[in-house]
Structure formats: C-alpha cells, structure tokens
Amino acid sequence: MKKLLNNPTNVVEEMLEGYVKAHPDYIKQLPENQRSLVTVRETRDDKVGILIGGGSGHEPGFMGYVGEGMADGVAVGNIFASPSPDPILEVTKAIDKGAGVAYLYGNYAGDVMNFGMAAEMADLEEEIQVQAALATDDVASAPKEEQEKRRGIAGELFIFKAAGAAAEFGYDLENVIRVAEKANANTRSMGVGLSPCSLPQTGEPSFELGENEMEIGLGHHGEPGIEKGPLETADHVAERLVKDILEDMPINQGEQVAVLVNGLGSTPRMELYLIYRRVEQLLAERGIVVYRSYVGDYITSLEMGGCSVTVMKLDEELKQTIDHPVNCPMFVQK
Amino acid sequence: MKKLLNNPTNVVEEMLEGYVKAHPDYIKQLPENQRSLVTVRETRDDKVGILIGGGSGHEPGFMGYVGEGMADGVAVGNIFASPSPDPILEVTKAIDKGAGVAYLYGNYAGDVMNFGMAAEMADLEEEIQVQAALATDDVASAPKEEQEKRRGIAGELFIFKAAGAAAEFGYDLENVIRVAEKANANTRSMGVGLSPCSLPQTGEPSFELGENEMEIGLGHHGEPGIEKGPLETADHVAERLVKDILEDMPINQGEQVAVLVNGLGSTPRMELYLIYRRVEQLLAERGIVVYRSYVGDYITSLEMGGCSVTVMKLDEELKQTIDHPVNCPMFVQK
Structure with a gap:
C-alpha cells in the first residue's frame, strides 16, 4: 500500500510534531517524552485527571481526544503498540490536581502491563492516586462468560466521553471510575473487516482476505475474528452486527x-x-x-477497510455524560 | 474495491436516509425532492440564505456542511454529478428569508448549468434574488492566466465558511458574495493522488496508476493532473504542493x-x-x-488515496469569518 512517509522509523515522532504544530491552542508535549501530550487549558484544582493512551495508528484515537470534556493527557505508543510507562508517568504527574488520575485504555496485554507499572510508580514515587478502567466492548473477542478477556475497540469513545464528563462534573476518582465502568458494562461493539492496512515499517498487509471476502469480528489491529465469509450487503452486515450485540446485551x-x-x-x-x-x-x-448517534472515523486502524457498530445503553447519568460538550482537536460537540 | 452497499442504484437515497436519521437535530429533507436538505434551525429573517451543492461521494462535502455558520441548505447530486435544478430550486425557496440566496459551488460544467437554471427559475417564478460564487482553487486544473477555468476542490471549505459567517454577521447578498469571491481569490489548492476510488455502480477504478506512482494535480473526480511520477516522501510531496501554490499566489x-x-x-x-x-x-x-489550520477528511473522493494542501491568505475580514463558530453534522468549530 502506498503511503506518504519519510523515514518510517520516525513516523510517530513526525506525526506528533505535525499534530502539536497544527493545534497549539489545544495541546502540548511535555519536556521529558515527546510521547507525552497534555491539554494546554488550565483545569480546575481538585478535578480528577483523565489519562488515555494506546498505540498509534488509531487516530483520532487516542491523541485526538485530549481537551474539554474528554482527556487531560495522552500517552502515545508506537503503531499498534502500548506506550511505555515513562510517558504515562510523566502525563500522570502533569495532570494530577490533587484528586488523582483515572487511566482509561483498551484491554490489551501490553497496555495492562505498562499502565499498571506507571500506576505503581505514580503511587510509590509521587503519592498520586491512580485507578484504571478498561474497555472490553468487543463482543467478538471472547465469549460472554469471559467478558474480562474481551478487547476494547470503538466503544472506547463512549467510555472516554463518560469519564471525561464525570470528571468535569466534579466527581471524585472513585465515581469517575464507577461511571467509566458503567459505560463499559453498558457498551458492546461488533466489527467487520473488508481490507487490511499495512504498517509503515514493513508495508505488508496486516491480514489476508479473499477478493470477495469479509471477516466478522476482526480486531482493530487485524486480530482474527469469529468467521470469514463472502462479502454481504450493507443491510446484512448491519443485521449481523446488531444481532450479535443484542444477543450479548439484551435491551428492552x-x-x-x-x-x-x-x-x-x-x-x-x-x-x-x-x-x-x-x-x-x-x-x-x-x-x-x-x-x-455518531457516524464517522473515531477509532481507526490506519487505512483498514470496514466498520464497527457500537451500542451503549443509557441511564440518566450516562445521558448527561453523552450530552456534555467536547472540545478536542479531532472531536468537537456543542 | 469492496464496498458496503445494497442496490448500488439506491446508494445516494439510502445514504441520505441514514444521514437524516442520524442527525434529526440538524437536518431535514424537503417534501418534493429527497435530494433537498435544509437546516432544521430557524434562521433570522433577512439573513441571506446560503445554498451549497454538488455531487455525492465527497462527504463531508457537501451535505455535512449544513448548519450554524455554514450553509442553510444543500442540493445533492448523484455520485460525482451535479444536482439537477429541481432540488436546487426547492432548497432556494425554503431558505430564502427575503434577503436572497447565495449559491456556492465548484466550477464544473454540469454544476454551472444546473445552478444557473435554478437561479433563473428562482428569479422568474419566485422573484428570489440569487447570486453565485464559484470555487476555482485548484491550481493544477488550468494555467494562471485562465483562472476562471479552474476547478473547485478542497478550498471550497474555506469559501463556504467565509460566506456562511458573512451571512451570520448580517451582510447583504452583495457583500456575502463579495466575501465568498475574496475567499476564493485568496485561496489555492494543490493535490496529489496515490490510489483511485471506484464508483458503486461499476466497481471500476476511477483512474490507473502504477504500483509506485503518484499523480500531481489529480482532480477530485479522478481528472488527470499535471504529471505522473514516482511516489515521493511526504516531505517532498509537501514541498512540491507548497511550491506550486506559492508560485501561483505569492504571499509576503x-x-x-x-x-x-x-x-x-x-x-x-x-x-x-x-x-x-x-x-x-x-x-x-x-x-x-x-x-x-485544519487537518482531516473535509472534501473526499470516496476511498481515493492522497491529499491536497490549501492555503488561504487572510485579511481582518477573512480572519473573522474563519474564527466564527460552526455547528454542522460533520464539522463543529467552537
């Protein structure tokens, strides 16, 4: 696949350089790690800090979601790889306002390890209270009985939004985490892949599919799904995705x-x-x-083809969070 | 190329159905033509109406740009084809508030003909005053001496935004058009194509390029550009596009x-x-x-690969228009 690149080794650094230059009124890099980005706005004392992060290649996720109503900072990993603990810790220190920091990220082994290490360091070295809420919205990634093994995909948007709003409302850390966990418990996603992406370093496709094939439940790094089958109509694809979601999470x-x-x-x-x-x-x-409703590219996999459907069940509290305004470089909601 | 479609013949109608359902708080269809969309907000009496339009397949252009600070209505064509005069006229009647309607569209023969016919009908049948401003920002599409022959591409965003803001400021029709024309005169775009898109009806690629080839100045319906050459680095591509823009429009x-x-x-x-x-x-x-600065997919060509760079020279009036808030389904600016 053709790409507009310079040296592939520097692609994340160059992306971040362009990103910060394009949005200096929103975001800045911290001095120790180029991979540590925080909001330029002054947040209220005692506001719970919201830290998100994960691999690059999912833009607008995750760096695009730093700003009013969403996250206060992001730790940026290599393409499809977890950020290391150093930038996570640096962001944690920068955004702590005395009320602790909520870590929000998808349930992947590398992220669990690195965010976990950073949380320990924040506690031991800095006495900053950290709690984490993980996104596990991908129905296809594990059976219902093992929900804690599921991956986080596009539903992360709703979890970030819910927790980001809760922090703006003045909730304490425990309640921000409670809202994030409720948002996650009420959220299910199912995706379909049509065509692969390729990593800048290798240029190789992330998976193989036949000319008229699609893959149901494909992960957003190309992880295998539930089944491959012939490409169906848009209506059939929508029916399949909604069916799997509603079987997993009945809605009255x-x-x-x-x-x-x-x-x-x-x-x-x-x-x-x-x-x-x-x-x-x-x-x-x-x-x-x-x-x-939201329709567009919110959490991508470079130039992968396909889409996912996410449904979040709402109560009054989640409605308030979903209505709360957002002002981020890649996501604005009035 | 694989697509999520039902019957390709109905793709525009189905897209519009999904679009209006997804954003009922922003937009509605008019009774006579499904291709006529207008804002649901009540605009001020005596506000100049802003009507945009063009072919489908450029989403967020053009239907995504109806709302506060941008257009009051859009006439939607088939994929890469001008809307017919009927929906243009229906939108014109719906958004006229007694101060006339500004038509803003790209300089393509089909659009010039159909918007021109609709303007005549609006004048003769409805006594609505219509004036048009055309986007001609694509440096590659004709030499400098024949600027009036140039096509409109991504710079249309700036022209819509400038005129949309001017209408909100309370400018009369003549001055809305003056601002749109100034925005266009101060705007230049240059693009590069890396890979084609395909039309839902045919599935055939819109143009051919070699495996390591790119095309400088490619139009956003696949119109031939200035030259084909080997795929260059991102830096070289940026340098080439900026060079062509600044040679055409010197900036001090x-x-x-x-x-x-x-x-x-x-x-x-x-x-x-x-x-x-x-x-x-x-x-x-x-x-x-x-x-x-704006970085993202603002005016697309289905799944075409590549990008364009647009530069608009600003004076105080254009700065005010570019700063004015926007609230549309696919474009929000605080």
Missing part, C-alpha cells in the same frame, strides 16, 4: 441508547451512513430509541 | 494564512499530519504565519 423496548458507526480508515462516510440507516431501523423495530 | 513575509491538509478518503490522519508538519515548516521559513 423503550430503552435509550447511544450508537456509534465507526469507520476503520478507508470506508467512505457514504457506506457508514448506509450501515447506520439499517442499524436504526433494527433498533426501532425493537422499540429501542436512539438518543444520540 | 508576515502575512497570515489558513491552511487545510485534506485527505481524499483512505489516507490515514497520521500521513496528513506528516504533510502538515512540512507545510508549516515551509511557510515558517518564508515568514508566513499559520493563523488557523
């Missing part, structure tokens, strides 16, 4: 949900709106009300 | 500009930020100050 008639149709990188918005159209119909048939 | 040291690095559909944000990084360096070396 009259309940309200937030919906995200997320593009993986190279899927036109036109196709995402076709998927949304059928998702909304399927929910409406069951008397489920879409309270708010 | 100390002048301020708005910059847009626009992805064509399948180019990751990571690569767009690499391009922005070098663009900003090149401008800074010449003492040109970036007042505001």
Whole structure:
C-alpha cells in the first residue's frame, strides 16, 4: 500500500510534531517524552485527571481526544503498540490536581502491563492516586462468560466521553471510575473487516482476505475474528452486527441508547451512513430509541477497510455524560 | 474495491436516509425532492440564505456542511454529478428569508448549468434574488492566466465558511458574495493522488496508476493532473504542493494564512499530519504565519488515496469569518 512517509522509523515522532504544530491552542508535549501530550487549558484544582493512551495508528484515537470534556493527557505508543510507562508517568504527574488520575485504555496485554507499572510508580514515587478502567466492548473477542478477556475497540469513545464528563462534573476518582465502568458494562461493539492496512515499517498487509471476502469480528489491529465469509450487503452486515450485540446485551423496548458507526480508515462516510440507516431501523423495530448517534472515523486502524457498530445503553447519568460538550482537536460537540 | 452497499442504484437515497436519521437535530429533507436538505434551525429573517451543492461521494462535502455558520441548505447530486435544478430550486425557496440566496459551488460544467437554471427559475417564478460564487482553487486544473477555468476542490471549505459567517454577521447578498469571491481569490489548492476510488455502480477504478506512482494535480473526480511520477516522501510531496501554490499566489513575509491538509478518503490522519508538519515548516521559513489550520477528511473522493494542501491568505475580514463558530453534522468549530 502506498503511503506518504519519510523515514518510517520516525513516523510517530513526525506525526506528533505535525499534530502539536497544527493545534497549539489545544495541546502540548511535555519536556521529558515527546510521547507525552497534555491539554494546554488550565483545569480546575481538585478535578480528577483523565489519562488515555494506546498505540498509534488509531487516530483520532487516542491523541485526538485530549481537551474539554474528554482527556487531560495522552500517552502515545508506537503503531499498534502500548506506550511505555515513562510517558504515562510523566502525563500522570502533569495532570494530577490533587484528586488523582483515572487511566482509561483498551484491554490489551501490553497496555495492562505498562499502565499498571506507571500506576505503581505514580503511587510509590509521587503519592498520586491512580485507578484504571478498561474497555472490553468487543463482543467478538471472547465469549460472554469471559467478558474480562474481551478487547476494547470503538466503544472506547463512549467510555472516554463518560469519564471525561464525570470528571468535569466534579466527581471524585472513585465515581469517575464507577461511571467509566458503567459505560463499559453498558457498551458492546461488533466489527467487520473488508481490507487490511499495512504498517509503515514493513508495508505488508496486516491480514489476508479473499477478493470477495469479509471477516466478522476482526480486531482493530487485524486480530482474527469469529468467521470469514463472502462479502454481504450493507443491510446484512448491519443485521449481523446488531444481532450479535443484542444477543450479548439484551435491551428492552423503550430503552435509550447511544450508537456509534465507526469507520476503520478507508470506508467512505457514504457506506457508514448506509450501515447506520439499517442499524436504526433494527433498533426501532425493537422499540429501542436512539438518543444520540455518531457516524464517522473515531477509532481507526490506519487505512483498514470496514466498520464497527457500537451500542451503549443509557441511564440518566450516562445521558448527561453523552450530552456534555467536547472540545478536542479531532472531536468537537456543542 | 469492496464496498458496503445494497442496490448500488439506491446508494445516494439510502445514504441520505441514514444521514437524516442520524442527525434529526440538524437536518431535514424537503417534501418534493429527497435530494433537498435544509437546516432544521430557524434562521433570522433577512439573513441571506446560503445554498451549497454538488455531487455525492465527497462527504463531508457537501451535505455535512449544513448548519450554524455554514450553509442553510444543500442540493445533492448523484455520485460525482451535479444536482439537477429541481432540488436546487426547492432548497432556494425554503431558505430564502427575503434577503436572497447565495449559491456556492465548484466550477464544473454540469454544476454551472444546473445552478444557473435554478437561479433563473428562482428569479422568474419566485422573484428570489440569487447570486453565485464559484470555487476555482485548484491550481493544477488550468494555467494562471485562465483562472476562471479552474476547478473547485478542497478550498471550497474555506469559501463556504467565509460566506456562511458573512451571512451570520448580517451582510447583504452583495457583500456575502463579495466575501465568498475574496475567499476564493485568496485561496489555492494543490493535490496529489496515490490510489483511485471506484464508483458503486461499476466497481471500476476511477483512474490507473502504477504500483509506485503518484499523480500531481489529480482532480477530485479522478481528472488527470499535471504529471505522473514516482511516489515521493511526504516531505517532498509537501514541498512540491507548497511550491506550486506559492508560485501561483505569492504571499509576503508576515502575512497570515489558513491552511487545510485534506485527505481524499483512505489516507490515514497520521500521513496528513506528516504533510502538515512540512507545510508549516515551509511557510515558517518564508515568514508566513499559520493563523488557523485544519487537518482531516473535509472534501473526499470516496476511498481515493492522497491529499491536497490549501492555503488561504487572510485579511481582518477573512480572519473573522474563519474564527466564527460552526455547528454542522460533520464539522463543529467552537
């Protein structure tokens, strides 16, 4: 796959340089690690700090979500790889306002290890209280009985948003984490992959699929899904994804949900709106009300083809968090 | 190329159905034509109406730019084809508040004909005053001496934004058009294509390029550019695009500009930020100050690979328009 690159070894550093230059009114790098980015705004004393992070290649996730209503800082990893503990710790120190820091990230072994080490260091060296909430929204990645083994994918957007708003509301660390965990417990995602991406360093496709094949449940680093099959219509794909979500998390008639149709990188918005159209119909048939919807590229996998559907069940508290305004370089909500 | 579609014949109607369902708090269809979309907000009496339009397949352009600070309505064409006069006229009637309507669109023969017919019908049948401003920002599409023959590409974003803000400021039709034309006169774009898109109806690639080839100046429907050559580094591509822009529109040291690095559909944000990084360096070396920047997919060509760079020279009036808040389904600026 053709890419606009310089030296592939420096791609993350160059991306960050361009990013900070493009949005100096939003974000800055910290002095010790170029991979440590924090908001430029002054946050309130006693506000719980929100720290997100993960590998690069998922833009707007994660660096795009630092700002009002979302995260206060982000630790940036290599492409599809966890950030190391150093930048996580540096961001932690920068955003702690005396009320502790919430770590929000997807459930991947590397992230669990590195964020865990940083949390320990923050506690021992800096006496900063850290608690973590992990995203495990990907239905395809483990059976229902082993939900704690599931990966985090596009539903991370809702978890960041819920916790980010809770922190702005003045919730303490325990309650910010409670809201993030509730958001995660109420959120399910299912994706479909149509075409691979390639890493800048290798240029090799991240997985193989036949010319008319798709893969249900593909992970957003190309992890194998549940099954491969022939490419179906947009309506059939939407039906399959919604079916798997609702079987895993039953939703009663009259309940309200937030919906995200997320593009993986190279899927036109036109196709995402076709998927949304059928998702909304399927929910409406069951008397489920879409309270708010998002359609676009929110957590990508470089130029991967395909999309995911995410549904979050809402109560009054989650509705307040989803309505709360956001002002980040790659995500603004009035 | 694999696509998430149902019957390709209905793709625009299904997209619009999904779009309106996803954003009922922003946009609605008019009764006569499904291709006529207008804002749901009540605009002020005597506000000049802003009507944009063009082919589908450029999302977020054009339907994504209806809302506060941008357009009041959009007429939607088939993929890469002009809307017909009927929806243009229906939108015109719906958004006229007694102060006339400004038509803003790219300089393509089909659009010129159909928007022109609609303007005549609006005048003769409805006594609505219409004036048009065309985007001609694509440096590659005609020589400097024949600027009126140039196509409109990503710079349309700035022209819509300038005119949209001017209408909110309470400018009359003549002055809204004056601002749009100034924005266009001060805006230049240059693009590079890396890989084609394919139309849903045919599945055929929109153009051919070798495995390690790129095309400088490619149009956003796949129109031929200035030259084909081997794929270069991100820095070299940025240098070439900026060089062509500044040769066409000299900018003095100390002048301020708005910059847009626009992805064509399948180019990751990571690569767009690499391009922005070098663009900003090149401008800074010449003492040109970036007042505001936009990096992302603003006017696409389905899943085409590549990007464009747009530079708009700013005076005080254009700065005010570029700073004005926006609230549209696919573009929010605080």
